[in-house]
Amino acid sequence: MLKNYFKIAYRNLQRNKLRATIHILGLSIGIAICFLIFNVVMHSYSFDQFHPDKDRIFRINTLTDWGDGGSFPNSGTPGPLGEVITDEIAGLEEKGRLYTMYQALVALPATDKVFGRTNEVTFADPGFFKIFPREWLAGNPETALLQPESVVISEASMHKYFPGSEASDVLGQELMFVDSDSIYAKVTGVIADYTENTDFIFRDFVSLSTIRTQEQIEWYGLHDWTSVNSSSQLFVKLAEGVTPESVDEAFKPLIVKNMEAEDDGEYATSFFTEPLSEMHFQPNYASTHVSKTFLKGLIFIGLIILVLATLNFVNLETAQAISRSKEVGIRKTIGGTRFQLISQFLVETFLIIFTSTLLALAFVEGLKLIFSTYLPQDFAIAYFSLTNILFYTVFPVLLTLITGIYPAFILSNYDPQRALKGEMTRDGKFSVGVFLRKNLTVIQLSSSIAFIILVLVLSYQLKYVTSQPLGFDKEAVLYAHLPFMSDPDKMLQLQDRYNQEAMVKRTSLSGSLASSTSLWTSIVKVPVDTTFEELSIQVMNVDSAFVGVNGILILAGEASIDREDEIMVNAKFVKEAGFSSPEEAIGAEIGYSQKQVKIIGVVGDFHSRSMREEIRPLLFTYNAPYFQSVNVKLNSDQNLAAAKERLEEIYLTVYPYEEASFSFLDTQIDRFYQEDMKIKNVLGFACALAILISCLGLFGLSSFTIAERTKEISIRKVLGATLQQIIFLLSKEYMILVGVSFLIAIFPAYYFLNDWLNGFNSRVDMPYLIFALAGLGVMAICLLIVGIHSYVASQTNPAKVLKSE
Structure with a gap:
């Protein structure tokens, strides 16, 4: 039976090639977008999820309130807090401290070999490896970071500093780290590198006890409760049953005890816990953090594109249901049950969606190339991972049920006698199918108009701010x-x-x-x-x-x-x-x-x-x-490229052990709006897809509905109707739908844009003319598609259409 369903479904698709092409192309675009976004989201949420007891690990953050000047969160903490936190706050199983070095110079004193500067060196205390345990290739994890001038290195660092050596052989070797001063540290441990996604990029861990003189403590700002530096970070592991809210509350008396209140009696500084799972979505060590707002926006856009493709399917299938009425009538007359008819249509839907899924995987690779600069540097799709295999298997089934169930019920509900006579509508009765088709079309067109408005206004504002005088000369x-x-x-x-x-x-x-x-x-x-x-x-x-x-x-x-x-x-x-x-x-x-x-x-x-x-x-x-x-x-x-190269040559003559890298100031300024440009470009791409999917749906729907009115058109031509009158008659309904869609689209577009524009101190007034241009643009596209079909239908010889009447 199932084999027969697939055979009939395949024949139906072959017989209706235009319908099948529109369905497969529209759905494959939606599925490709969803699959790519699904993998980007899974990648973003995978960072540092492999640590044991990860749900009990938190980073302590500092919030400074400047009153009218705003509040500024900081991932760093004052040095004294790390000293007293386990004594002052109950419920902490372990604490771990880091003080990251910026651009530390690494050298091997024994051979005078210099390895250049890196951001992968940090001070750490023994508690850090108790919260984030590692595989130790050499050394004692309990004592490796206890003594000053000790360093634990990763396997990658070992191969870099001591090529060809075994882990046990490098213990006791001396490395030099140049930060504010030169630190000569002996290797006391070697750990394996992480293979999972992590924001902890460090490969060299110098013992925090190396910072021990008062001069060093003051230099690193670890002496003062009011000194907050993002380099000084504090992690805690809560005991079983302890909530982060209770820890946040326990910080208040600690602040009262160690800090001075403002004139109004309030404290400008407060501390709060941040779950480890949130670290990837905040500024972190690797500078690869992802904006959660941007990620949610991607999910929202992906769902919109998929919904538009799904609406296309439902809309076109319900419109074409009447053409299959005789098939349904005959099958019911010879004994076909409603369940069999529903099953047949769902199999046909599944075949379309399965084909679309295969085509979508090909589209995904193209999308990766187009948006390579927007994707994480180490992003790769594991097509045979468990989550992606579940996507291939579960997603098509769910989409089949969502998109196919309503058209299947519509088809299977036809009365055989009326279906065989071709009487599928009752005069004067409300038609659910017509009502649904119009509303689904309105939703599609509203989405397209809203996307166009968003993209045009974002472009307008970004062009405005980048053209404003800055008050200084950024050129050359x-x-x-x-x-x-x-x-x-x-x-x-x-x-x-x-x-x-x-x-x-x-x-x-x-x-x-x-x-x-x-x-x-x-x-x-x-x-x-x-x-x-x-x-x-x-x-x-x-x-x-x-x-x-x-x-x-x-x-x-x-x-x-x-x-x-x-x-x-x-x-x-x-x-x-x-x-x-x-x-x-x-x-x-x-x-x-x-x-x-x-x-x-x-x-x-x-x-x-x-x-x-x-x-x-x-x-x-x-x-x-x-x-x-x-x-x-x-x-x-000046030849800017040659000048840049010459400047870097001179730089290396003065600083031979450094990396010479000159950049243009105007490029730095452009980075201010990098996130906005990403949003604009992603919305622009989504806008193009929304218009494409809507046009595909409108093309299929208008071609079918106009074909159903061929006899009406022929009779009107015989009675003297002109081409313009016929085109206006057929286009009038779609003009009304675009008008309704425009009214629906302007409200969400205005809400988003008003909020976004208010984030700029220098901004344009709300450009309402752009709203109108977007509506007129969609109207023109709609009339073009309907007009072409109307023109083709009006050119048909009435004698051929009416010969059977």
Whole structure:
């Protein structure tokens, strides 16, 4: 019986090639999108899920509340918290501490071999490996990190530092790590590398007890409860039955005990637990975190595309059900049961969906190539994994039931006598099929219109913010990062070398770029009458050439600073500090960093961060040892690629053991809107698919419904109807459907866009004209498809159509 069902289903598909093609193409697109998103989501949620007792592991985060300035979560914690947490808070089975090194230089003193800089080195205490146990190839996990100047390395590091050695042979070998100072550490353990997906990228673990002198503790900021650095991270493993909420509550008396309250009696700092499962969706060590909002958006888009494809199927099948009425009538007359008819149609549906699934797998590889820059770097689809095999088997069955059950019931419910006479509608009676088809069409068109509106408005806003003046000159400015805590003399040597090049206009040293994601904030005390008023400000560490290199406007005073007791400020600072003009601010002294500093210059306001944020009061200070970037302004009409290569060559002459990598400042600025561009491009692709699927459905539906009205068209032609009248008659219904779809689409589109646009300090007004253009565009596409079918139908000779009447 089942074999017979498949045979009949195959013949039906062969007989209706257009219908089968529309179904398979539409469904395969929807399934391909869903399959790819399914694997991206599974990949994202797979990180660090292999650790034992993972549900009891949490990272402690810090939340700083600046009042009107907003709240800022930080994955770091103050150093003293890690010291006392197990004594002060009950219910903690274990604690583990990390202090990550940024761009640490690794060398082998025995051979003077330098391995370059890496972010894969961290300080760690013994508790870390108790929370996150590893396979030990050599060494004692209980004692390996107890003593200062000890280091545990991974198997990959062992092969890199000591090629050809066995794990037991490298114990006792000495490695040098250069951070703020040189650390000579002996290898006390070798661990196996993780093979699973993890955000813990570290391969070298230096004992945290190495940081033991008061000078070192203060340098790393581990001495003060108010010092919060994302490098200092704290993990805890809760005891059985202990809830994270109880730990969060226990932090409150700890804060009262060790921190000072604000003037209003509230505490600016609080601590909270973050589940290990959430770490991948927050800034992490590997900088590969995924936005959960973006991930949910992908899921939502995938479901919409699949729903549109499913609606196509249901819509077209219910419309074409009348053409199969005689088949149903004959089968019922010769003894076919309703169950057999439903089974037959579901098998036919399954055959379509199964074919679509096979085609979808081919589409997936194409989608991976198109969106390779949007996918995780290590992303790969394991087609024969258990989860994907379940997808292949369960998903087609579920989709068969969802898409096929209603058309199957419609077909199997036909009355044999009426079906054989071709009387499938009753005059004056409400038709569920017609009502459903119209509403499904409205849903499809609404989705298409909404997608078009979203993409056009996102593009409009992004074009607007990227074309706004920034307040500085970003063109032909290149930058490179300097080694951490580099010798100031070497930095000046590099600056001089660049200034000697004919292609270079000017060079500056700074702690950050003119515009970047970096944000250093502080408090200054501005004299007001006989008292001081505190002002929250942004700080940038720059040299005397910074203003000139970046083309920042000078409003008053000098444009350069080279002393630690002198500062420059921006116009926003002048306004909020209460000065009547930039000239009045020159020479004024304010309290900053526990000393009095003098304002020697005022610059114009510029956007040091993205257009989402308003310009902050800004202070330029000079602190040479903490410069982290070199900024080079090139002369005009330079070959940028050749200039970049030359700058990197000079860099290596001063820092031979570093990696020379120059980037363009305007590229850094473009990264501000990288997430928005991703959203826009993904929505654009979804928009194209939604339109394609809707057009396929509209093409199939209109071709069928117009074919059903061929006799009506012929009679109207015989009675003198013109081509324009016939086309208008057939298109009128679809124009009404597009109008209703437009009214439905504008509300969700407006809601999303209004919320998104409010996230920008500089934004366009809601462009309602774009809404109208999107509706007119879909109307034009709809009329084109219906018009073509109407024209073809109207050209048929009435004599051939009416000869049987």
